[in-house]
Amino acid sequence: MAETGAEHGEGLSFHPMDQFIVKPLFGDGPVHWYTITNVTLWMALGVVAVILLMVTGAARRSIVPGRAQSIAELTYGFIHKMVEDICGKEGLKYFPYILTVFLFILFANFLGLLPMAFTPTSHIAVTGLLALVVFVSVTVIGFVKNGTHFLELFWVKSAPLALRPILAVIEVISYFVRPVSHSIRLAGNMMAGHAVIKVFAAFAPLILMSGIGVLVTPLSIVAIVAMYGLEVLVAFIQAYVFTILTCVYLKDALHPAH
Amino acid sequence: MEIVAAAVLGKYIGAGLACIGMAGAAIGVGNVAGNFLAGALRNPSAAAGQTATLFIGIAFAEALGIFSFLVALLLMFAV
Amino acid sequence: MDNEELAAEVAKESVPAGMPQLDFSSFPNQIFWLVVALVVTYLVLSRLALPRISAILAERQGSIAGDIAAAEEYKLKAKEAEAAYEKALAEARNQAQKIVGEARAEIKKDLDAAIATADEKIAARAAESEARIGEIRAGALASVRSVAQDAAAEIVAALGGKADADTVAAAVAARVKG
Numbered sequence: 381m382a383e384t385g386a387e388h389g390e391g392l393s394f395h396p397m398d399q400f401i402v403k404p405l406f407g408d409g410p411v412h413w414y415t416i417t418n419v420t421l422w423m424a425l426g427v428v429a430v431i432l433l434m435v436t437g438a439a440r441r442s443i444v445p446g447r448a449q450s451i452a453e454l455t456y457g458f459i460h461k462m463v464e465d466i467c468g469k470e471g472l473k474y475f476p477y478i479l480t481v482f483l484f485i486l487f488a489n490f491l492g493l494l495p496m497a498f499t500p501t502s503h504i505a506v507t508g509l510l511a512l513v514v515f516v517s518v519t520v521i522g523f524v525k526n527g528t529h530f531l532e533l534f535w536v537k538s539a540p541l542a543l544r545p546i547l548a549v550i551e552v553i554s555y556f557v558r559p560v561s562h563s564i565r566l567a568g569n570m571m572a573g574h575a576v577i578k579v580f581a582a583f584a585p586l587i588l589m590s591g592i593g594v595l596v597t598p599l600s601i602v603a604i605v606a607m608y609g610l611e612v613l614v615a616f617i618q619a620y621v622f623t624i625l626t627c628v629y630l631k632d633a634l635h636p637a638h
Numbered sequence: 639m640e641i642v643a644a645a646v647l648g649k650y651i652g653a654g655l656a657c658i659g660m661a662g663a664a665i666g667v668g669n670v671a672g673n674f675l676a677g678a679l680r681n682p683s684a685a686a687g688q689t690a691t692l693f694i695g696i697a698f699a700e701a702l703g704i705f706s707f708l709v710a711l712l713l714m715f716a717v
Numbered sequence: 718m719d720n721e722e723l724a725a726e727v728a729k730e731s732v733p734a735g736m737p738q739l740d741f742s743s744f745p746n747q748i749f750w751l752v753v754a755l756v757v758t759y760l761v762l763s764r765l766a767l768p769r770i771s772a773i774l775a776e777r778q779g780s781i782a783g784d785i786a787a788a789e790e791y792k793l794k795a796k797e798a799e800a801a802y803e804k805a806l807a808e809a810r811n812q813a814q815k816i817v818g819e820a821r822a823e824i825k826k827d828l829d830a831a832i833a834t835a836d837e838k839i840a841a842r843a844a845e846s847e848a849r850i851g852e853i854r855a856g857a858l859a860s861v862r863s864v865a866q867d868a869a870a871e872i873v874a875a876l877g878g879k880a881d882a883d884t885v886a887a888a889v890a891a892r893v894k895g
Contacts, residue, residue: 397715397736402743413745423754430758434766441773443780449773456770462690476763484758504738505747561701568704571711571738621697624690715735 396578489615502570511563522633663703
């Protein structure tokens with residue numbers, strides 16, 4: 381990177397991570413916990429989008445749904461079925477929170493794809509809290525519902541007795557790695573996609589500086605389009621995966637027997 | 639000064655090496671999806687019920703690639 | 718690029734703290750707004766959106782189920798009506814059969830009676846006629862004898878004979894008998 385900058389004088393500017401900087405919306409002061417930042421703006425837009433879809437979309441309460449109402453009902457049915465299929469009927473109690481998480485992540489991902497947008501879900505702090513809430517509540521629910529039987533989750537009954545202690549250690553480790561992988565998967569995916577798009581975008585103005593740009597610029601623009609398409613897919617899949625893993629973890633808490 | 643230069647060099651080399659890890663994730667995801675497709679073509683009626691499992695499998699495989707990507711990013715920008 | 722320049726580069730690069738994701742000073746801000754956003758979304762969804770959507774779905778389910786039930790009911794009613802119709806038809810047919818039978822029996826009775834009376838009458842008339850015929854025949858025989866006697870006497874007289882009435886009568890009687 382330093383090399384490129386030196387070669388081209390004014391040079392290509394590679395700042396793939398600048399889009400993730402949290403900065404105040406008004407003024408230039410320090411970021412306190414209450415400061416209205418771009419995080420606030422894009423989360424608020426996400427919440428507004430959720431409300432527009434789920435509340436206003438279904439406001440007409442028609443028996444034969446319109447377009448927005450169809451999408452709202454489809455979303456409802458999609459997550460409802462997921463929760464019911466994976467966690468069983470007992471899991472439906474937590475359905476509102478799971479839907480909240482799904483819609484929040486989905487809209488944060490999608491809105492983050494707009495040019496110049498900020499993606500809250502690309503931050504470890506955000507996804508980490510989301511995953512931690514799931515982890516802590518799953519653990520608490522597991523112990524409240526099953527008492528010490530919840531610990532049987534780590535004691536694999538179907539394995540030979542000699543192997544069980546080793547498996548128990550592995551299971552415990554994998555249990556505590558869950559929130560880490562749960563959060564980093566989402567944040568990493570969002571961060572990676574946006575950073576890659578930014579790197580390609582940084583190559584795009586090469587045509588203004590050097591002859592090789594005739595080749596590089598169209599390539600990079602095609603690459604941006606392709607990455608963008610992939611990112612739209614990833615935005616949905618990551619929201620889906622986060623939700624489905626939440627359901628799977630919740631199932632462990634409700635039915636710890638392997 | 640030499641040590642700083644070596645650190646910078648090492649950082650970039652490390653970032654590049656970390657990216658090799660993503661190839662593993664690519665192989666893993668391809669494996670999951672390919673095997674799912676093979677199974678689904680053999681028994682298409684059972685495939686629809688297993689898409690959730692497919693996505694969970696892909697997510698687990700992909701997470702490890704994301705970890706290596708993260709290591710690369712950390713080396714590039716945070717170390 | 719010598720070492721001093723590189724060092725300067727390194728120093729310049731590490732001043733903006735690398736990944737914004739690891740800038741811990743922004744964490745409280747993000748966490749605070751995330752909690753706000755989640756709570757707002759959760760409340761809106763659980764208080765407003767989900768009851769509404771589930772009500773819509775339940776209503777649709779209900780109306781579909783109701784329509785199907787109504788259709789089922791109508792079908793059942795139609796079947797019942799058909800059965801009733803069939804039954805009525807069968808009954809009517811039976812009734813008709815019975816009425817026809819009765820009528821036939823009555824007519825037969827009447828006919829038999831009429832035939833009997835007619836037969837009786839005919840028999841009576843025939844007997845009467847027979848009697849009359851017998852009478853007439855007897856009368857005719859008697860008159861034939863007397864006419865024959867008279868005629869024989871006349872003929873005898875015309876022939877110039879003298880006819881004794883008794884002899885003529887005996888001859889005629891013998892002749893008529895024979």
